[in-house]
Amino acid sequence: MLGSVTVRAASSVLVGRQREIATLRDALGRAGKGEPATVLVGGEAGVGKTRLLEEFAAGATAGGARVLVGQCLELGEAGLPFAPFAAALRAVLRADGAEVFAGYEAEFARLLPELGRVPAGLAAPSVRPLTDAPRGYLFDLVAELFQRLADARPLLLIIEDLHWADRSTRDLIGFLVRAARPGRLLLVCTYRTDELQRGHPLRPFLAELDRARDVERVELGRLDRDGTAAILADLLGGEPAPRAVDDIHDRTQGNPFFIEELAVAGSPLGCAALPETLRDLLLARVDRLPEPAQRVLRIAAAGGTRFAHGLLAEVAGLPEAELEDALRAAVAAQLVVADHDGDYEFRHALVREAVHDELLPGEHARLHARFAAAIEAQPHLVVAGRAPAEIAHHWHAAHDHPRALVAARVAACAAADRYAYAEQRRLLERALELWELVPDAADLLGMDHLALLEQTLDAAVTAGDFSRAITLTRAGLAEVDADAEPLRAARLLDQRGRLMAVLGKSDGRRELDEAYRLAAGGPFGVERVRLLADVAAHLVKIDLEQAARVAAEASRDAEALGEELVLLPTRIALLCYEQQEDRLAELGRAEAVAQAAGDTAALVLVKVFQSDVLCELGRYAESAQAAEAGLAEARRVGIGRSTGAYLLSNRAEALIALGRWDEAEKVCAEAARIDLPGVTGLHWLQLGAGLRLARAHPGADEMVDRALAFLGRPYLWPNHRLPLHELGIEAALAADDKIEAVRAARVAVADDSLPHLPREGWPVLSAGARTAARVGDGELAAAVAALAVDLPTRHPAARAHAAQVSALLAADDEALPAWREAVRAWRTDGQPYPLGRALLALAEAAAAAGERDEVSAAVTEAAEIARLLGATPLAETAATLARRVGLRGAGTGGAGADLLTSREREVLRLVAEGHSNSRIAERLFISPKTASVHVSRIIAKLDVTNRGEAAALAHRLGLLAEPAAPR
Numbered sequence: 001m002l003g004s005v006t007v008r009a010a011s012s013v014l015v016g017r018q019r020e021i022a023t024l025r026d027a028l029g030r031a032g033k034g035e036p037a038t039v040l041v042g043g044e045a046g047v048g049k050t051r052l053l054e055e056f057a058a059g060a061t062a063g064g065a066r067v068l069v070g071q072c073l074e075l076g077e078a079g080l081p082f083a084p085f086a087a088a089l090r091a092v093l094r095a096d097g098a099e100v101f102a103g104y105e106a107e108f109a110r111l112l113p114e115l116g117r118v119p120a121g122l123a124a125p126s127v128r129p130l131t132d133a134p135r136g137y138l139f140d141l142v143a144e145l146f147q148r149l150a151d152a153r154p155l156l157l158i159i160e161d162l163h164w165a166d167r168s169t170r171d172l173i174g175f176l177v178r179a180a181r182p183g184r185l186l187l188v189c190t191y192r193t194d195e196l197q198r199g200h201p202l203r204p205f206l207a208e209l210d211r212a213r214d215v216e217r218v219e220l221g222r223l224d225r226d227g228t229a230a231i232l233a234d235l236l237g238g239e240p241a242p243r244a245v246d247d248i249h250d251r252t253q254g255n256p257f258f259i260e261e262l263a264v265a266g267s268p269l270g271c272a273a274l275p276e277t278l279r280d281l282l283l284a285r286v287d288r289l290p291e292p293a294q295r296v297l298r299i300a301a302a303g304g305t306r307f308a309h310g311l312l313a314e315v316a317g318l319p320e321a322e323l324e325d326a327l328r329a330a331v332a333a334q335l336v337v338a339d340h341d342g343d344y345e346f347r348h349a350l351v352r353e354a355v356h357d358e359l360l361p362g363e364h365a366r367l368h369a370r371f372a373a374a375i376e377a378q379p380h381l382v383v384a385g386r387a388p389a390e391i392a393h394h395w396h397a398a399h400d401h402p403r404a405l406v407a408a409r410v411a412a413c414a415a416a417d418r419y420a421y422a423e424q425r426r427l428l429e430r431a432l433e434l435w436e437l438v439p440d441a442a443d444l445l446g447m448d449h450l451a452l453l454e455q456t457l458d459a460a461v462t463a464g465d466f467s468r469a470i471t472l473t474r475a476g477l478a479e480v481d482a483d484a485e486p487l488r489a490a491r492l493l494d495q496r497g498r499l500m501a502v503l504g505k506s507d508g509r510r511e512l513d514e515a516y517r518l519a520a521g522g523p524f525g526v527e528r529v530r531l532l533a534d535v536a537a538h539l540v541k542i543d544l545e546q547a548a549r550v551a552a553e554a555s556r557d558a559e560a561l562g563e564e565l566v567l568l569p570t571r572i573a574l575l576c577y578e579q580q581e582d583r584l585a586e587l588g589r590a591e592a593v594a595q596a597a598g599d600t601a602a603l604v605l606v607k608v609f610q611s612d613v614l615c616e617l618g619r620y621a622e623s624a625q626a627a628e629a630g631l632a633e634a635r636r637v638g639i640g641r642s643t644g645a646y647l648l649s650n651r652a653e654a655l656i657a658l659g660r661w662d663e664a665e666k667v668c669a670e671a672a673r674i675d676l677p678g679v680t681g682l683h684w685l686q687l688g689a690g691l692r693l694a695r696a697h698p699g700a701d702e703m704v705d706r707a708l709a710f711l712g713r714p715y716l717w718p719n720h721r722l723p724l725h726e727l728g729i730e731a732a733l734a735a736d737d738k739i740e741a742v743r744a745a746r747v748a749v750a751d752d753s754l755p756h757l758p759r760e761g762w763p764v765l766s767a768g769a770r771t772a773a774r775v776g777d778g779e780l781a782a783a784v785a786a787l788a789v790d791l792p793t794r795h796p797a798a799r800a801h802a803a804q805v806s807a808l809l810a811a812d813d814e815a816l817p818a819w820r821e822a823v824r825a826w827r828t829d830g831q832p833y834p835l836g837r838a839l840l841a842l843a844e845a846a847a848a849a850g851e852r853d854e855v856s857a858a859v860t861e862a863a864e865i866a867r868l869l870g871a872t873p874l875a876e877t878a879a880t881l882a883r884r885v886g887l888r889g890a891g892t893g894g895a896g897a898d899l900l901t902s903r904e905r906e907v908l909r910l911v912a913e914g915h916s917n918s919r920i921a922e923r924l925f926i927s928p929k930t931a932s933v934h935v936s937r938i939i940a941k942l943d944v945t946n947r948g949e950a951a952a953l954a955h956r957l958g959l960l961a962e963p964a965a966p967r
Contacts, residue, residue, distance in 0.1 A: 435452065
């Protein structure tokens, strides 16, 4: 019986969680050694997630770790962005002062607006507005701050209630887990499993995190009967009656919070007063409060799980003494807890939800309206930066549609200022939903419905929600009157065409052609010029001639209007795709124009194409430098993670060509943080996959599969498609899957775009020729040779690939001079990795010709290249080749003892002639068993799988010739 026994409100012991605590401690231990870790703690409401983390955090603090805690707010997807991170950083600000932000106070003011406040009597500093800077820049700053904190001592960051997280919070968590990975950081996130109904945005996010490295899931289950008994014993201060344990365990099903609530209810077993439903259970202790305290709790519940004293006082309108008495009663009943900032919080969100759900409809609307009005009048009553989101939430909950409409748009603008573009889009979509309910919506917002839809479309594009953006373009086109507003319709068509291409759904040509038709017939002016220029820029990859014609038309109009700078980005794009010989000079002139005009966005675009052209010309070091300079400019104006993303992949490409692979991997990781949608992120992914493949990285297969999945899209730009074909061939060859290699090579050489894109086409032909040579496919070799005849070789890499294709397809007696020429060509180009591969092919040809000194030199150089690059497969191939041709210490440049004994060479000659073991035994006067042993040893030494491969390799490497006499 529980009866009249005095019962504590909450258990002080942690029951049945030894395994979970051990998992968390192990993760913290790994983090302390510099291995960042993430633990996702899930469980139903009340199962003890917070209690578990309180226990763990206390132990972590005692062990010297720093603990930061942030909680997601129940405002939901359209709520306050980055709320848990703002709370954690606010604790850092209180403890360390503003100096901890290392001079980036203006940027961190997006999360902590108090950092932007200026003390009275001081002039406001001149701070460059960051409204247009993408959130990736802010993400980097947050990661760097956590890195600095973790450098001092291990950092434990706890994010609670992830099921309430906004999109931006999830994105920042994903960035920290997958890309930034600050050392000595343990990130622990909790979420309610019972909240994850179908369609909940957290479900795919958790699945994505599961695929990341060093992420563990901990699922807290309900307690068994013994666990229930242990909690009751702690609460009661003694052993509970068995029947009481059975009853409470049956009713609560082992949920710790419900166990506590049922125990605290204090009713005798079986009494009718005992709560029969969950809501009764949650409200039981509330019902025992004095009426004034219950009334204050109802008001507070409308304000959220956490509420400030000043705001509650303003909304409640009670005398201070009466309000404090009510709060004191709620705190004493442990329904509400107070913190050192003077704010209050419901001890459990379920209590707040139950109280809030008890509000009558009129009371619900009235209280939310009072909260909205109070925050509007005195924004300082909520945490800095929260006011717009709070106001929008409360007016929406109050069903005051006109005010909710206006507040949603204001909050959307505030979200954009904080780089929370997904929240901006959701708030604008809420405004679209409310539009039909507000007769004078256009007057209230100062815009028509289509303008609001266009703003929502722009927000969706900026947020990377391209699929949603396509839907919005369809809605906009259904609404716009193309005859009355042709330029408006053209803008929507231009955006839709570009989005279709970016998502690989089509080339967007139909939409772009219609956009051009409308724009060309639209009213003369700057907007028309901009549209024509944009259409031309988007047509460049689809139809270069049409793009040039549209650009010329835009140029004539721009000259007449004196607005030629509008065309600068389009002219830059045309320069590169027209393959002009003086492209670099023209780009230099465009760079000067952009600098003179102060157009940094155009300047960054110049650097994108400049670095790309330099790489094509084989000027790899200059390409890397141009990309780096462009990145500095991009970051200076806040576009380092938009246009600057292309500079990252261009820099990675140049670094790979230079053999600076470690740097290239870091640049690819940096590019990965942006997580660009559609095909815009394919370049770095393809480069990173190839790099991992060349290094035999454990994650190579996963990245290759991600890249090759793009080939399944209905449309892909040819300059993206051809490198993927090459990657597919190389991946199959690396896996020794000859069937797949041949299939991929045949598909690649049949691509209609290959004859028109020599830069991308030559590597495909090289891979195809390598496949044909490996499997002896004459038909494939002929197809490659036919394409190679007419494919231009304007630049060093193309000439090297051409020489390599010739060598791969050469007859045996022509192989050695052909490979010498290929090696010379790769030396001229300067890329070490293809040089290393060509050197090993040269060594094979030299071995077949008996040129042992040349074999040794080539193998030695290739092995050194492989070592410097960390190219494990290349190093293994060099070692195998050295072993097969009987070289010891290939790095010394001299030949050592032969790999095969003289008897084994005799056996190998007979194997190559096609003799069986019995026939070999007869010819050499040995037993069949001895012959079999010799054959087995030969196969092992040559690192082949059967007699046929041994014979083929013997012919290719010249192993059947008589060994040279000792010198």
